[in-house]
Amino acid sequence: GEPIYHALRQVYVALQARLESDLTVRERADLQRVARRELESLIERSVPDGPVATLLGKIEGGLDHWLTFVGEPAVSPTNNAAENALREPVVLRKIIGTLRNDRGMFVHETVLSLLATWRQQGRNPYEELRRV
Known part of the structure; x- marks a missing residue:
């Protein structure tokens, strides 16, 4: 679980840093695609059943929603x-x-x-x- 946490944190911090600059709609869309690929690579990890597998399932289940804040500036990355x-x-x-x-x-x-x-x-x- 710890490597997944670190990978997620790294993606989030990198996105936040990149989003501080004034990005065009196209740049935001490109950034969102890259971040989605990173999440997809996390999901593809083979883990036995348990809490980590559950976490990866939740990431996969929300894949269409986790990165909305990248493409939509008005959407907050947190709740x-x-x-x-x-x-x-x-x-x-x-x-x-x-x-x-x-x-x-x-x-x-x-x-x-x-x-x-x-x-x-x-x-x-x-x-x-x-x-x-």
């Missing part, structure tokens, strides 16, 4: 924003007992989704809630 967005709702769900039933969860998820969407759109969530 940190999504993780941070989920942190508050998860804590609230654990604290507030009424969210343990399906109806409470549905209402909670819907309201939080609306609030987050309005914030991302630069709209005032309080005013939008009043309007709705």
Whole structure:
């Protein structure tokens, strides 16, 4: 597993360094193809069943998605924003007992989704809630 980790890290660091420059659409597409070939070479490694084989299966299963950030500048290479967005709702769900039933969860998820969407759109969530 360690060699695979190091190879993945090397690919990621190289991509990040290359993406710091202002690349054309064509250069990004070429870079994405090269990185995909590197991931494919990792997947082709022969490993016995176990956690490493599972990891390689996950890499293979997401091959069409892992490198989206290379071709699309607006896409983040990590899911940190999504993780941070989920942190508050998860804590609230654990604290507030009424969210343990399906109806409470549905209402909670819907309201939080609306609030987050309005914030991302630069709209005032309080005013939008009043309007709705």
